[in-house]
Amino acid sequence: DPEECAQEFGAGVPTVKDILAALQRPGRDPREDLPRPKLRQDVTHLEDLKEGMILEGTVRNIVDFGAFIDIGVKNDGLVHISQISDKYIKHPIEVLSVGDIVKVRVLSIDQERERVSLSMRDIQGEVIPSL
Known part of the structure; x- marks a missing residue:
């Protein structure tokens, strides 16, 4: 129960829910959610x-x-x-x-x-x- 965990560890309920959600998706790279920079095609080396x-x-x-x-x-x-x-x-x-x-x-x-x-x-x- 997220509320019990939050109280036991002294964390906020939203934080505990975020942690539990992340644990349900192991190996997922959080950078996938970030916007990608516009890298110049003429600058590769x-x-x-x-x-x-x-x-x-x-x-x-x-x-x-x-x-x-x-x-x-x-x-x-x-x-x-x-x-x-x-x-x-x-x-x-x-x-x-x-x-x-x-x-x-x-x-x-x-x-x-x-x-x-x-x-x-x-x-x-x-x-x-x-x-």
Whole structure:
């Protein structure tokens, strides 16, 4: 009974119902319910990226120093914490969640180390080129 479980574990009834529903569908990936980013068809490899390019991507992981964004190439790009917001934030989780779809600008590409530096600052009004 969800009400009994909620009381026993000190959780809300809706939360318990959500947990029970999720347990009835094992192996289901919750990301399937999230909207998909509009990945550019002309950007599939690291070599396709150019500095200044505006892309849309999905937040894949959040760490103390920034967030990793899937932009459609082999390796995720990194948005350093200083490049996430125009305002000071203590931790990326203040403004981002895993699964968020965000606009990013390519700051730099290190082909040798296969790393991409991204920024989310000053791009709210930017238009992503048609796919």
